[in-house]
Amino acid sequence: MNSSKQYNCVLCKKRHSPKERRKVNSDTRKILERHFALFDISDSAVICNKCSHICYKKRKITSASTIQSHVSSSLDDYHPYLKVARQQSLDRSPPSVTLAIPSTSNSHSYCFVCKKPGPKLIVAPTYARFRAYIQSEIFVQSGSRCCPVHIENGLLSKDAMEKIKASKSSSHLNRSSILELLQQAREEVLKKENTRLDFDDPMSLSDTDYLSLTGLTRDQFDDVMTYVKNIRPTKTRSIRTCVAILLTKLRSGMDNEMLGTVFNMKKFQIRRAVHSARKALMTNFVPSNLGFSHITREEIIHSHTRPLAQQLLSDITSAPAILVLDGTYIYIQKSGNYTFSRRSFSMHKRRPLLKPMMIVSTTGYIVSVLGPYLADPKNNDSSILNHSIHSNTEEIKNWVEEGDIFVVDRGFRDSEAVLNDLGIRMEMPAFIPKGQKQLSAEEANSSRLVTKVRWVVESVNGRVKTWRYLGKTLPNVQIPYIGDYLRIVCGLCNKYRPPINSGTFVDDIAMASKMILLSKETNELQQFVHDNGLDKRSSRWTPIDADANTVSDFPRLSEGEIRDLTIGVYQLKSAKSYAAEHLADDGLFQILVSTDIPNIVSAKIQSRHISSKKYSLWIKYGINIKSWYCTCKNGARVVGMCGHISCVIWYLAFARYEKNAGCESLGIRDWTEEVDDAARAIDSSEDEEILDFEREEE
Numbered sequence: 158m159n160s161s162k163q164y165n166c167v168l169c170k171k172r173h174s175p176k177e178r179r180k181v182n183s184d185t186r187k188i189l190e191r192h193f194a195l196f197d198i199s200d201s202a203v204i205c206n207k208c209s210h211i212c213y214k215k216r217k218i219t220s221a222s223t224i225q226s227h228v229s230s231s232l233d234d235y236h237p238y239l240k241v242a243r244q245q246s247l248d249r250s251p252p253s254v255t256l257a258i259p260s261t262s263n264s265h266s267y268c269f270v271c272k273k274p275g276p277k278l279i280v281a282p283t284y285a286r287f288r289a290y291i292q293s294e295i296f297v298q299s300g301s302r303c304c305p306v307h308i309e310n311g312l313l314s315k316d317a318m319e320k321i322k323a324s325k326s327s328s329h330l331n332r333s334s335i336l337e338l339l340q341q342a343r344e345e346v347l348k349k350e351n352t353r354l355d356f357d358d359p360m361s362l363s364d365t366d367y368l369s370l371t372g373l374t375r376d377q378f379d380d381v382m383t384y385v386k387n388i389r390p391t392k393t394r395s396i397r398t399c400v401a402i403l404l405t406k407l408r409s410g411m412d413n414e415m416l417g418t419v420f421n422m423k424k425f426q427i428r429r430a431v432h433s434a435r436k437a438l439m440t441n442f443v444p445s446n447l448g449f450s451h452i453t454r455e456e457i458i459h460s461h462t463r464p465l466a467q468q469l470l471s472d473i474t475s476a477p478a479i480l481v482l483d484g485t486y487i488y489i490q491k492s493g494n495y496t497f498s499r500r501s502f503s504m505h506k507r508r509p510l511l512k513p514m515m516i517v518s519t520t521g522y523i524v525s526v527l528g529p530y531l532a533d534p535k536n537n538d539s540s541i542l543n544h545s546i547h548s549n550t551e552e553i554k555n556w557v558e559e560g561d562i563f564v565v566d567r568g569f570r571d572s573e574a575v576l577n578d579l580g581i582r583m584e585m586p587a588f589i590p591k592g593q594k595q596l597s598a599e600e601a602n603s604s605r606l607v608t609k610v611r612w613v614v615e616s617v618n619g620r621v622k623t624w625r626y627l628g629k630t631l632p633n634v635q636i637p638y639i640g641d642y643l644r645i646v647c648g649l650c651n652k653y654r655p656p657i658n659s660g661t662f663v664d665d666i667a668m669a670s671k672m673i674l675l676s677k678e679t680n681e682l683q684q685f686v687h688d689n690g691l692d693k694r695s696s697r698w699t700p701i702d703a704d705a706n707t708v709s710d711f712p713r714l715s716e717g718e719i720r721d722l723t724i725g726v727y728q729l730k731s732a733k734s735y736a737a738e739h740l741a742d743d744g745l746f747q748i749l750v751s752t753d754i755p756n757i758v759s760a761k762i763q764s765r766h767i768s769s770k771k772y773s774l775w776i777k778y779g780i781n782i783k784s785w786y787c788t789c790k791n792g793a794r795v796v797g798m799c800g801h802i803s804c805v806i807w808y809l810a811f812a813r814y815e816k817n818a819g820c821e822s823l824g825i826r827d828w829t830e831e832v833d834d835a836a837r838a839i840d841s842s843e844d845e846e847i848l849d850f851e852r853e854e855e
Contacts, residue, residue, distance in 0.1 A: 167198055168208040178203040188212040254330050258290075259323030263298035269324075270303045270317045278302035285312045287341040292318060292359070296328040299337075310382055310396050315359075354420055356401040371404035372624060377653045378404075384442040388433050393426050402427060403434035407646060410625035435638060438645050446648035448525050449551040454478050454558065461518035464662050466610045468669030470562055470584055478561040480524060481517050482569065483614040484538050485621070486510045487529060487639050488630045503532040511636070513643055514541050519564075521613050521620075521657030523647045525551055529640055539571035546575055557581060564611045584610075589790060598683065601794030602676040609672065609725070616657050621646055672724060675796045682777050682784035683793050691759070692773060692788065698749035698759055703809055708750065708758060712781055714810040722782060722806065724797035735762055735804035736812060737827075746808050758809070762801040772801050782806060 165172050167181060168189065181189070181202045189195040192215050204212070261269040268278060279302060286297040307317035330338070354370070355361040356378075367375045381400065388396045398420065406416055413427040420427065445451055458476050466479050488510045492498040501509045511529035518524060527545050530536045542565075545553060559580030565572070567586060576583050586604040589596055596604065622628040624646045631639060660668070686692055701707050716729065723729055739762065740746055749759040757777050764770040774787040785802045786792060792799050798806075 164203065166205040166208055167195060167202045168193060168204055168211070171205065173203075173205045177206050179206070179209060180204075184216060185209065185212050188215045191215075254335070256328050256330060257326070258296045258328040259294065260296040260298055260325045260328035261301055261321065262324045263301050265300065265302050268303045268307070269297065269301045270307050270313070270321050273304060275302070277305065279305050279308065281313075282308070282311050283337065284341070287338070288312055289318065289321065290338075293321060295321060295323045296330075297321075298328070299334055309379075310385075311390070312357075315379075354398075354401070356397040357395050370408060371401060372408040372649065373404065373653060380652075381438075381442060381649075384445065385434075385437045386441060388437045393422055394420070394430055399430045400434045400438070402430045403438070403645075406431060407624045407626045407642060410629050435641050435645070438648075439641050443641075443644050443648045446651045447523060447644055449553055449556045452524065454556055457518050457522070457524065461520045461522040461656075463519040463610075463658060463660070463665055465658075465660065465665035465669045466519035466564075468666060469606045469610060469672060470564070475560065478557065479519050479564065479610070480557075480561070481519060481564045481611055481614040482514065482538075482542065483566060483611075483618070484512045484514050484541065484568070485618045486512060486532075487627060487643065489636060489639075490630060490633050492633055500531045500533045504534065506532075511639060512536060512541065513640070514538070514545070515614055515617060515621075517614050517617050519610055519613060519658075521617050523617060523651050525553075526640070526644055526647055527551075529643070537571075538565070538568035542569060542572045543575050546579070554579065564607060566611065586611075595788065595790055595793060598678075598680040598793040598795060599676075601791045602678075602796045604791065605724075605794050605796040606672060606676060612727075613657050617650075620650055620654065620657070668724065672796050678795045680784065680786055680793050680795055682775060683786040685777075686775055686786055689754075691754070691775060697753065698751050700747050700749055703746040703748045703813060708748070708809060710756070711758070711778055711809045713814065714782075714806075716807075716811060719803070719807055719811060722798065723803050728798060728800050728803040729807065731765075731800035732804040732807040735765070735800060736808050738763060739804075746813065748805065748809070758805070760801075760805045762804060774802050774805065776802065776805060782810075 164178070166178065181198060181204050185204060186198055189198060189212065192212075263269075265275075265278070267274045269281075281297055281301050281303055285308060286299070286301070289295060289297050303313075303317070307314055313321070359375075362370075362375070364374050367373060367378055371378055373381065378397075378401070381404075382397060385396060385400055388399050390396050390399075394402070402416060402420060405411070405419070406413075411419070413424050413431070416422075416427045417424045422430070457478050457480075462476075462479055467476065470479060471477050486503070486506060488508060489501065491509055492501065498509065501511065503510050503512075510532050512532050513529040514527035515523065516525045516527065527541065527550055530541050544550075549555070557579065560582070561580075562582050562584055563569075563576060564584045567588060569583065569585060570588075573583050584607050586607050587596055587600040621643070627643060627646060635642075720726060720729055736746065747760075749761075751757065751759070756779055757775055759773065759775050761771045761773050764772060772787055772789045772792070774785065774792065776785045777783045784795075785798050785806075787799050787801050789799050789801060792801070
């Protein structure tokens with residue numbers, strides 16, 4: 158008893174005064190060996206009062222469990238609930254191990270995240286406590302409480318994870334806590350092994366992965382999850398995974414079998430997940446982001462209407478609501494029901510489809526989606542709009558007011574009377590009068606003012622189809638859900654996509670003023686061509702190669718200056734495709750000039766649709782481009798120009814001065830030689846027959 162080691166407690170290793178220590182008896186020795194793995198205990202070892210009390214509790218629990226095991230063994234068959242109750246009593250065992258793991262306090266009176274007092278506190282879910290330990294290495298004690306705002310989808314929010322702080326440097330874990338922690342870790346490891354895509358782990362997928370798979374960034378996906386309230390998680394997929402499956406299906410167009418491979422789930426599990434996510438998003442997300450009821454008329458006017466449209470189509474002081482309408486197509490399989498097959502077959506597209514009606518603002522904001530409707534002649538664009546107004550779909554008649562403007566295409570011509578009854582003005586491109594081949598300059602100019610506003614709905618349709626599932630031929634079993642899928646995608650576009658147009662207020666007003674001024678002018682070059690017979694075959698025009706040394710007095714312009722002439726980017730893009738077709742093998746572009754008429758060039762441009770048709774055009778120039786005229790349907794307009802004219806101006810004023818101004822430099826490659834051509838084989842065989850005949854004649 159002279160050694161200093163004899164005065165240290167065998168369990169806590171602390172030195173105590175003689176009054177606070179006692180010898181280790183046989184019962185205490187058994188407890189130390191059984192529960193604390195202390196086997197080499199000398200006969201002279203001592204234990205402090207505090208540790209002795211711990212051993213006493215252990216001995217009491219052990220004896221109680223031993224007695225209980227003997228008693229319950231004969232009662233389990235008659236009272237099966239006793240076994241569950243006995244296990245619950247064992248799980249409430251007191252702390253037995255102290256580990257050097259930082260932990261939060263386990264107080265029930267205040268939040269362990271923000272430290273605010275109750276009373277509206279909730280118990281932190283088990284998986285949320287486990288994820289907190291994994292991410293921050295802070296153990297949240299069982300039963301700890303926090304504010305409800307810190308829990309999102311069963312986990313601690315990102316903001317809560319940043320605020321959580323450890324209040325203790327160690328953690329006291331009992332048997333149930335250790336088993337729970339080990340079980341959670343095991344399930345997490347198994348999930349990692351079995352799951353290829355994990356949307357629950359914040360560190361598993363990057364923003365790029367989220368965008369590629371779902372069409373949304375991680376933050377946008379998290380925002381969507383705030384609208385999801387009524388999905389029940391299962392062992393095979395969480396709520397986030399359920400929504401991710403639906404968005405991945407819409408974005409990528411993969412079928413359920415392929416999604417099952419990606420998410421390591423059965424096909425029927427994928428089908429159920431898609432069904433649950435679709436219902437959840439249609440319940441809360443879509444009504445908040447799509448439909449006439451989700452946005453007011455005043456919001457559309459002030460926040461989603463371009464000044465360009467207001468200036469072109471109305472008096473900007475009156476500020477009407479301007480909506481652009483157009484139908485789009487969702488292709489479906491051929492049906493075995495012949496009645497439905499006839500009603501869903503489109504004579505225009507020559508294939509079965511359904512027709513939703515898109516209603517958008519002039520900035521590309523989708524106000525509503527009507528339908529989808531059948532595709533037979535009884536469901537043309539006019540019929541769909543008339544039906545929606547007569548049935549007051551989504552209370553559209555209560556939303557619009559007298560003086561509002563609907564911008565449509567020529568397919569809505571039969572809706573004019575219905576719209577006039579509501580006081581709505583319809584703006585539509587002009588029709589070519591019967592017996593004429595071309596719009597007049599006035600009609601072409603007015604049509605250009607309309608198409609300058611109407612193009613946005615075509616761009617919106619293209620944006621929606623970037624969710625590839627809607628661009629596929631859908632199976633007929635999906636027909637009842639096509640409208641839901643389309644509305645979910647449109648809601649996502651409204652919520653997370655920027656406006657289609659990017660013009661500023663000043664630019665819009667300047668462009669609108671320019672277009673209105675030009676629309677009042679006549680095409681003087683058109684009159685000059687007709688008066689002087691330049692469009693007749695008798696006119697003397699000499700073909701030349703438009704290299705940098707010919708027509709040297711033609712003004713040289715930048716692409717930005719050419720864009721100011723075209724009043725749009727589409728004509729400039731199509732100009733490159735037209736130019737690529739008309740560039741010869743030596744890289745020269747052929748045009749026509751006349752020695753009798755200076756400062757005018759002519760050209761013949763092949764139609765992009767009809768092989769037997771070519772359009773003649775004339776361009777008058779001086780220091781700048783003065784006027785232009787083409788024989789195509791819209792070639793007489795002064796507000797901008799057609800793609801044929803822009804092709805010649807773009808090449809003469811810009812492209813021919815660039816290095817390597819050939820087809821490949823334009824980014825447009827001719828793939829004709831890469832594909833078999835039966836016509837080419839026939840031509841070669843005919844040539845061989847002619848050669849054989851000539852040899853025989855010789």
